[in-house]
Amino acid sequence: MEPKASTVILWTRLWWKGFEDRVMRTEDLGLKLGTRKETIVKTHLLSNRSGLIVWVLLLLAAPAMMGQDAKSLTILRWALGAPQIDPLLAQTSVAKEMGYFAEGGIDVEVTPLGGGGRSVPLVASGRSEIGYIGAETLILNASRGRDPGIILIFNQNRDPMFLWVVNPDSSIKNIQDVKGETIGTLSLAAAGTSYAKGVLMSLGIDPENDVEFVAVGTGPSSTALLQRGQIAVLVQSDTILAAMEQVGAEYRYLPETEYAESYFQGGLFVRRDYLKTNRTEVCAFVRGIAKGVEFTFENPEAAIRIHWKIYPESKPKGMSEAEALKFSLAVLRSRMYKWDPSDELVKKHGAYSHEEWMKIVELMGLGDQVTDQMVHSLYTNEVVDCANDFDLQEVREQARNYRLK
Known part of the structure; x- marks a missing residue:
């Protein structure tokens, strides 16, 4: 609620009467600023004209100031x-x-x-x-x-943030070789699965009938399935692969196709x-x-x-500050150039x-x-x-x- 002109006049009259060291409650004067119901003011702050002018200006500005503070994002x-x-x-x-x-x-x-x-x-x-x-x-x-x-x-x-990897000793040399194989992705609803299907379609491979997609989760679980041979190929995000390589995982990356180069x-x-x-x-x-x-x-x-x-x-966790920074920077740099x-x-x-x-x-x-x-x-x-x-x-x-x- 904005202070009315009559309220400001009332404050002015109080100043002229020269109340000294008396504590007044603005609630008694019918003045409420925003949600602040009670403001204690000592009249000695109004004992000179400069103080009065500043106080009146603050009263008039208070609604806008409080409105701005109260504004939520x-x-x-x-x-x-x-x-x-x-x-x-x-x-x-x-x-x-x-x-x-x-x-x-x-x-x-x-x-x-x-x-x-x-x-x-x-x-x-x-x-x-x-x-x-x-x-x-x-x-x-x-x-x-x-x-x-x-x-x-x-x-x-x-650029594509999903990459195709196999075990270092895999017989699969390129993406064209994955026909008839099992492909692991984060989840069947993941963008990586849709991307992999697009790549396969561009090579004339039917993603619904010529391969099998399996949800393998994130880094450790997906890498373990690849190493054990339960999936032949892993299509995973660059950041997850970079994180796994930082802790010792080894992959061989399959060459990109025209699809990836245009993507x-x-x-x-x-x-x-x-x-x-x-x-x-x-x-x-x-x-x-x-x-x-x-x-x-x-x-x-x-x-x-x-x-x-x-x-x-x-x-x-479980590493020094320097090691944690090195690890995180490696993950970030695997992606940031694509922005x-x-x-x-x-x-x-x-x-x-x-x-x-x-x-x-x-x-x-x-x-x-x-x-x-x-x-x-x-x-x-x-x-x-x-x-x-x-x-x-x-x-x-x-x-x-x-x-x-």
């Missing part, structure tokens, strides 16, 4: 496809710590799901605002006439109707991510330490190239089923300009000068 819930909050999320931690999200009026809550496909029903039903999914999932849905009402808004990973790894998505009604919040989110990425490029060690601060449980748009067709954070989309559709052999118009409905570059609307040099300087608080 809008929470955006991110249904993360990854199985855990590992260093790949460092840019998000940076955006939280440096206030990049807050300056846009938002905060972000992250929930790891263990599969990008699991984020679709959460976002589609309104239980989360943000999700991450591979392009293949949307392309396959379009080919089958399915529309979950979501749209990709930010091209986060510019971008899907991206962040929202509901179409949410984008229409909450564009400001979506812009704040993608701008925060882009700024966090640039900070991480400039100072990856600081990004890791910030990540540990925001998510203490993500810090590796860099500088060598892409569209050199902006988050931007999609329609040419790349159509190339993937063609390689998947779905050109007759998924039209150009259908592809346009799967993604948008609407928030790309606002994602890149920040002072790059300022962010880099913040990264160089950052000291953990």
